[in-house]
Amino acid sequence: MLALVLPRHWHLRLFLRPTDCISHLLQEPPFWEADAWNQQQLIGLWREGKPLIPQILAYWSRYTERYALSRVCVVDFSMPGMDGLQVLSELADWPGARVLLTGQADEQVAVRAFNRGLIDQFIPKQTQDISRRLIEAVEHLLFSSHARHAQMWRSTLTQEQSALLRNPGVDAWLTNFCLKHWVEHVVIGAPFGVLGMDAAGKVAWLQLETRQGLQALAELAELAGVAGADLEEIRAGTRLADIELRQALSSSHPVSLMNAFAVGEPGGLLGAVFAVETRNGPDPENSYSRWLARQPKRHVQD
Template sequence: MGAALQLVGGLKIAAASGEWSGPHRAARQAPVQFPGIARVPTFPLHHRAGRAAIVTTDEDLRERLLRRAHGRYELRAFRGVDAFLNELQQEPPRWEHDLWLQQQIVERARRGRPLIPEVLRYWAAHSERLELTTVCVVDDFLCDRSGHEILSELVGWSGRRVLLSNGFDDGETVDAVNSGLIERVIRCGPQGTVERLDAALSVLLASPNERFQRLWADSFNGPQLEALREPLVLRELRTLAEERWVEWIGIGQPFGILGMDSHGVPSWLQLQLASELDTAIGRAMTNGLGKSEVDAVANRRSILDIDFQTEIGHPAAGGAVPAFHLGDKGRLLCAWRAIPAGLAHQERTATGLA
């Protein structure tokens, strides 16, 4: 049986687990309006390995959490509040600049520029995006200031906020969570604190940023987003992405996911809806594919990568490639495609970014 839930001021508390959460803090901000907001799927269309930051005077907790984070996510540990605030208070303009860069990519794509080379160029030229803090943790036991006071000073910061607290009966904490100032509260206790905190950080670091998610959802059509919402597709696709990449962006046209692994090597996962099989067969025939290739497409053993090859400047190389299936009754057909090694560098040179 799961942990018992109590309702305190509209806030759900998982009392047995020592953790509670409220509405995301983005609700406090004026929403950025992009077409397609209502169609945002659960699958993270924009994901990258984020950073976490913690400020605490508990040396043991800090060291144990650093050991658990090692090799899984980047964690910066601060002993002093001033250094912590100084670091994160400098980030809002950098978050806005990163969003603007991606908005420009989408806008250029609307004017006919291929999206895949644009994203590769962005990744190659803007490594500073990886230095942004995604989640912060503040210890409520700091001697001179409360955790609520510290978190309230992070005005305009786009990350998620976690408070280490000693209980659930603090009215100020309940109000802070319900208002969106705090994303999660982790109860400190004699056992399990580090494990609960590590689990919360893992979940929050894997959660998409809502504004970036909305931006990239605009390139998808309704049937594509509906397929990505299917629970089995969502689970299997996310597993594929997390096993192969540390960063990825979903694209609606061509339909697929562009990702990069921990060594900086990009690759493409071509996607096709099973419901579009007749269209795919017709395209295979009109593009001059042989009978065996057309049959492979018709029998769902292959999918077309014509749009992908056109995107990367090799339209003549497009054809039928071996596919595998995801979801209930193979709702989504997929194929891995390699990115030519020199493409990102060529794009940077062509635009003066190299």
């Protein structure tokens, strides 16, 4: 049933036997560690003066193994031999998120497990439209940053930038924007913005600017050859220039200006989206959609 109703753009592994699922997931922690180490290396090189954006693009293109890491595990509470919580207790070293499917008789057990932090979500099987509920729960967990990764990348932000992003209106706006447009994204502080990639491997830069920083941006734009009405639009916050993006990519192309929009509540943070040149982007063959097409067809492992 799950194989039929869950989105085709998700990479799924379906296990009939809990022991097989446990065995598979317990092979993953070393690969999670390797991926975290690779990301930490990018930040370490950035601290030494190497721009982050080209490094992230190279990482996205090179390390397709990250697509195979299981981000969410969904288990039924009632199973022969061992229940769902017993399965999850065997996975203490596996760092992904956990969802428990429960029957009516199991709900109090699930509530206690949730309160103890043993599971991230539970869904009663008698819920109307359970497939929609399950998809929404898994999608939310897939899109949530792993705590370790979030901590690493948060270190690239200033205190002011972190405070801006924690604003509930900004946080919700960015979450919805990224979920709508990208399968992967990362928020960085230098330059300040969000680098995102869609399933086809196309990359875009969501530049973030405070209104207090518009004058400094206009000054940089003027030095880069922007003049006249374009400068006035930058100062007014109606358009933004991709100067720092082009500096990070060592691009010799002319500065691009794009219409600005409010990120969250009007009057606060501003944003504008810029396409990242193809020659700087990841290899399309290593995009998520191409990788997924190369995987075996979805089946239940018995």
